[in-house]
Amino acid sequence: xxxxxxxxxTILATTGLIAVGVTTEAANASSKDLTATYTxxxxxxxxxxxxxxxxxxxxxxxxxxxxxxxxxWTTKYSDTTASNGSFYFDLTTTKTRYxxxxxxxxxxxxxxxxxxxxxxxxxxxVVSIQVTRKTQxxxxxxxxTKDVTFEYRFYPARVxxxxxxxxxxxxxxxxEDNTGRVVFKFNPGVATDGTFGAAATAQGYYGSSSxxxxxxxxxxxxxxxxx
Numbered sequence: 001x002x003x004x005x006x007x008x009x010t011i012l013a014t015t016g017l018i019a020v021g022v023t024t025e026a027a028n029a030s031s032k033d034l035t036a037t038y039t040x041x042x043x044x045x046x047x048x049x050x051x052x053x054x055x056x057x058x059x060x061x062x063x064x065x066x067x068x069x070x071x072x073w074t075t076k077y078s079d080t081t082a083s084n085g086s087f088y089f090d091l092t093t094t095k096t097r098y099x100x101x102x103x104x105x106x107x108x109x110x111x112x113x114x115x116x117x118x119x120x121x122x123x124x125x126v127v128s129i130q131v132t133r134k135t136q137x138x139x140x141x142x143x144x145t146k147d148v149t150f151e152y153r154f155y156p157a158r159v160x161x162x163x164x165x166x167x168x169x170x171x172x173x174x175x176e177d178n179t180g181r182v183v184f185k186f187n188p189g190v191a192t193d194g195t196f197g198a199a200a201t202a203q204g205y206y207g208s209s210s211x212x213x214x215x216x217x218x219x220x221x222x223x224x225x226x227x
Contacts, residue, residue, distance in 0.1 A: 031085075034101055034117045040156050042124050042208040044092055049099055049117070053085035055109055062104070063089045065097045069116065073100065092207060096120045124202070126213045127153040127180065134216075137223035138190045147185045148218050154180040154202045154211060161205045167198035167218075176202070188220050195219040 031054035037047045049063060061081050064073040081087045087101065101114040132149040152163065157180030164173045170186040184200070195217050202211040 032112065032114045034099055034114050036099075036117060036119055038156070039118065040120050040122045041093060042156065042205070043094070043121060045208040046090055046092055046206040047119070048088055048090055049101075049119075050086070050088040051101055051114065052087070053081060053103060053112055055103075055112070056083070056085040057081075057109075058083050059085075059106060059109065060104055061087045062102045063091070063099065064102050065099050067095065067097055069098055069118075073102070075102075093119060093121055122156055124208065124211045125155050126200075126211065127155045129153075129213060129216060131216055131218060134218040135221075136219075137221045139223050145187055145190055145220060147187050149183060149185045150198055150200065150216070151181065151183045152200050152213060154182070156180070158205050162203045163200050164203060165198065165200045168196040188218070190220065193221050 031052060034049055034051050036049050038045075041047050053059070053061075059081055061079055062075045063077045063079075064075050066073050076091065077089050079087065079089070081103075096119070098116045098118050100116050101112075103109075103112040105111040128151075130149075130151040132151075133146050134148065136146060136148075138145050150165065150167075154161070154163070154176060157178060158176055159178045161176045162173055163176060163182045165171070165184040167186070169188045170184070172184060172186075174182050174184065176182050182200070188196070196219070197215045197217050199215045200213045204210050
């Protein structure tokens with residue numbers, strides 16, 4: 001099996017989770033805690049489970065799960081820790097499960113049963129879409145039209161997830177912030193009057209599928225002439 005420590009470290013680094021949130025959590029965690037990059041994950045999305053044992057030596061470690069908060073544990077992966085007792089596992093899940101790590105006893109060390117951690121499988125979705133200046137008119141002057149703004153919020157939020165946006169006037173992309181929000185602002189100009197569609201797509205994220213928004217419309221018309 002590929003080194004789960006390396007895979008986990010890659011996810012932590014590329015998702016930006018070696019930041020305040022994780023370091024704060026790690027500082028307050030006990031040696032039996034299992035930490036997840038995310039506790040609400042999408043189908044097929046890779047995430048990391050990691051921790052560090054109080055026995056700072058290289059030893060066997062197993063990642064185990066069960067489908068309910070009681071009952072027998074099933075081993076998903078087996079590996080060895082780093083010399084300081086730390087470990088990482090990279091995985092996906094098809095359902096909500098409870099996870100723990102287990103270190104078997106050795107000739108000199110007692111076994112360790114880690115604390116249970118729930119990781120929930122959730123459906124991704126577009127939580128909200130707001131359109132500002134979706135209807136406006138002009139008098140033939142390009143400066144008469146104002147910016148149209150499309151604001152999307154995706155769930156679950158993934159900082160840095162690329163979102164592509166397309167309309168009759170612009171094709172671009174941006175990234176979600178830590179709330180899943182992404183904003184696209186553009187000036188449609190006055191070249192053509194009419195009603196136009198626009199939509200956004202959150203691209204696949206570490207194995208998850210993409211998520212497409214519904215099409216919303218905005219319109220530009222000639223202002224009526226008042227005598």
